[in-house]
Amino acid sequence: MSKPRSRSAVALEDDGLRLPRPPGVFRRFWARHPLFGDILIALFCLVLSLTPVRAGEHDLPEPTAILLAVLVPISVVAACGTLLLRRRHPLVPFVAAFLAEAFFLFLGAPGGTPMVTVAAYSLAVYASSRAAWLGLGIGLGALAALSAALMAVGTITLQMAANGLIGNLVVGLIGVLIGINVGGRKRYLAALIDRSRQLLIERDQQAQLAAAAERARIAREMHDIVSHSLTVIVALSEGAAATSDAARAREAATAAAATARSALGEMRSMLGVLRDDGAPLPLSPMSAPTPHDTVMNAQRAGFPVSLSSTGGTTFGPGVEHAVARIVQEGVTNAIRHAPAATAIAVRLERSARGVVVEIVNDGVGDASGPSGFGLKGLAERVAHVNGDIEYGRTEVSRWRLRATIPGGEPGVEQELEQS
Template identity: 65%
Template sequence: MTRTRSRSTSVREDEALRLPRTPGVLRRFWARHPVFADVLIALVCLLLSLVPAGVITNDLPTPLAIGVAILVPASVVAACATLLWRRRRPLLPFVASFALEAGFLFALQPIGSPLLLVTCYSLAVYRSSRVAWIGFGIGLASLAAFGGLLTLTGVITFQIAANAVIMSLVLGLIGTLIGVNVGGRKRYLDAVIDRSRQLLVERDQQAQLAAAGERARIAREMHDIVSHSLTVIVALSEGAAATSDPDQARAAATASAETARSALTEMRAMLGVLRADDSPLPLAPLAPTPPQETVAHAQRAGYPVTLSVSGGTDLSPAVAHAVGRIVQEGVTNAMRHAPGATSIAVRLIYSADIVTVEIVNDGAAGPRGTSGFGLRGLAERAAHAGGSVVSEPLEGGRWMLRAELPTAPPDPTPTALAAPDPKDRP
């Protein structure tokens, strides 16, 4: 199935590629008006071929002479008319030109037509060099065999046959050599332009993928910041409204304000990546909240959160960022979905190669969640750091969030992200 493109689409692509103009006024004119060029070439070949057709011999037997006198001019017109298809079906005028040369063998003197020059050129340009050489060899051999047959039967002389074959050899060789040169250059330029268009499309696709990845990263960061901070603020505000002790209410309000300021600072840093103008804001998010600070915020809000750390090792910034966000999201989910929990245990286990994060609470209830972005973002974050996240219920009404991450992130090679776990429950 042939694909067609509108001229406007081609122009837009050429403008995007910044292609130079075709040199020469005439070449640009022929390129823009191919039909007119083919008609003009066909008319010129017709005029130059009809003149030799008028010298067909009259010494042949009368029936043969009449038939040849009628068929040769008609063959000239038909052969020249096939030039209108020389770009789409170059083999058709090529065969017609050799058939016309075979008809010219009946002339009293060696004659020829420029049609063979044009068709050999067209076959090399619009098909391939290999097809052009093979076709030229077969056509010339067929013409020589037909001329030899006419010579042996006494219809024409050997000189006429030899001159016709030599003239066809010269014209066809010139047309084929020029066509091979022009066609090879044309195909090379087409390949370069097609490759450039492909690179242009790939560049746009890479830009879209990068933008989508950055949007996903910003969405994860904003979710972690807003979800955790608002959960803590809501808990502190409810505690301040429920207590009658002014000191406790003041302490809860102060902690709520501090949490809000911290969230605003992180949001300002996160929104800095969206600014187009010069700005002193950083182009990357601030360092994530340490697990100790996340646990402290939850404890100030009145939740029974504990933290235990086993071992110790240096983590890369990417892994440290992931650990902080996983603890933040796990504690936030426990605060939201397990308000009656009597224990929310956060455990960090460091080894030489793996850091394990476990968050277990004993207040989970209800079916697993099927929506939400928290655990989905954690799965993407863990996969980016080369680790994995599991969220599942345990015996005794407990729920566990467990993440295992390498202490150093993997090499930045294209890998598929792990499929996010749809369960958005603590």
């Protein structure tokens, strides 16, 4: 069973929808005090419905007159009392009103009291238009059948039966027609408000999904920048500390400073974009070091990295950016997890069909450290450009990372999926 929503939750939704105030002081008062309004309506119907009881009195056998004198007022009071249930159980006052009208036939009283109008109106508003028409038809049919039976035994005349049926038909039609108009408008407005609330919830969900996707993209960019740069800086710093050659130590320190300066520039560029209102992260390959720069930085740090490239086809910024980040992450993983590697081979194969990036290194140990976010981020990045990636051991101590990215038409910018 679903838990009912609190009034505060509904109020917050209404505030988000910016619903206008209901018009009119009296309408707002009745909307806030529905029970008080139902009591006044029930009393009004009671006063007007007791009048036909007195007007319809005629010569009857004494036992029958006494019985009707007791039953008819009781039925009227009971029917008017059930009007307090018209919002939650609209069928109850409708049935009670027609039962009271059936007693009026025995008296030969003029038919059609306000009880029938209010009951038919309530059935149309709080149930449905179909229920109101069906109920009115059944009620009038039952009164017609009862009138025919009473005429057959001589209790009432044809004129009395016609007065009762026509009176109930008129007041019933008035209640049904007004109720259908009001109920249809009420249900239409409720459907509009409900749809607006659904759109508001969907808008918030879309905003949350977009924020989550943007956070994941920012995390990938920061990981690529920080992880690679710090790995190279650590390797250069360790090499400078281990060597006794002042010139080599100075060269390593200079290379570490240059790597740190490049990483700082990338971070400043990315943070500057984040401060701009709604601007996406730059996807130009200039925002990431080229594969050649990545290999040169690793070579300056003393790692045996080589680069081979075939084909001269270039593609849009989205593909080139992904290629640069794949090479950067692959070389960084090789430096971090295979420090004793004797060869780290980077191969780029470009053609009209796309780009194949392959990074192979040896020196992989048996013990693996805790898994990070690099490979997961690469898989997401390659998926955004509709590519495929595979990685793993090819031999006991060899590791291969291979990504295939379709390029489309050369030189045409690839559109990335924006969540």
